[in-house]
Amino acid sequence: MVKNKKEFEGFIRGKGCRLTGERLKLIEGIKRQRGHFNVDILVSCLKKQGLKVSRDTVYRNLPILLEAGMVAQSFRTSRDTYYECARSKGHHDHLICRGCEKIVEFKDPAIERSQQRIAKKNAFKLEHHCQQLIGLCEKCRK
Amino acid sequence: MVKNKKEFEGFIRGKGCRLTGERLKLIEGIKRQRGHFNVDILVSCLKKQGLKVSRDTVYRNLPILLEAGMVAQSFRTSRDTYYECARSKGHHDHLICRGCEKIVEFKDPAIERSQQRIAKKNAFKLEHHCQQLIGLCEKCRK
């Protein structure tokens, strides 16, 4: 899990990739994100802050940042994939109201352990997971 | 959970909707699906079997079939949403290899119970969930 610019430099060079200005802008901009973001949100925030980077560059570098553990895939709507800065909080999953789209974050160590057990039983090396509980919140049930 | 044509008729009329030929073709075609399918797969299978229905009709009716519990959302790739006929097997989740895209199905009652507990704690009425464990299978780890 890469935590800062220095570690990122090591990580990126270790892969034989180049440490470009855009990549530094990207990790800077992502650290500034609070909460969930999708690619368009990220690009327009970067732009506002004078850290212009093309949409394509974001798409190209996201897999690297995911691999480095600096960004985590958070959840998906029918339209979009949302991410979040891994440093902002620990890992967690989401409870989503299909009525008002309210999102509640939760952690459950027991579930995580079960997931590891299931992966092991099937000889998988678990890298990450996506767990979304969909339902109706108190208000939306009326 | 709607199980057959008769129950479906009751369900659809209960909603004040019409029992159309297309809807019958749809549930017929879905019952014939084995395993996972996305909208395009479903449309072309229906076509092959002489049950022509437009793509749009499928998209329009999927929420109804989900609500009726005849179809379940199965998992999503970066491109597509996959479904499956709810009757074919019981509910289960997926372990997906990001290398070869192999999919392993699993059930875990303990996780299901935890999910219910989490929903209850947050005053949500849980309708369904999406749990995908992503990693590398034995072969793809080399």
Next chain:
DNA sequence: CTCTTATTAAGACTAAGTCTGAATAAGGAT
């Protein structure tokens, strides 16, 4: 059988994500 209105098909449209090709710049070699 007639009338109302939900539903349908066809195709235009939207937008997330990918691809292409030319220009740029990182980093090693000299």
Next chain:
DNA sequence: ATCCTTATTCAGACTTAGTCTTAATAAGAG
């Protein structure tokens, strides 16, 4: 420092899952 190779970037074209529009059709009530 300067040159050279090649990964990376940008801009914009492209692909395609999913949505919307409109006119035609047909389900169901009376």
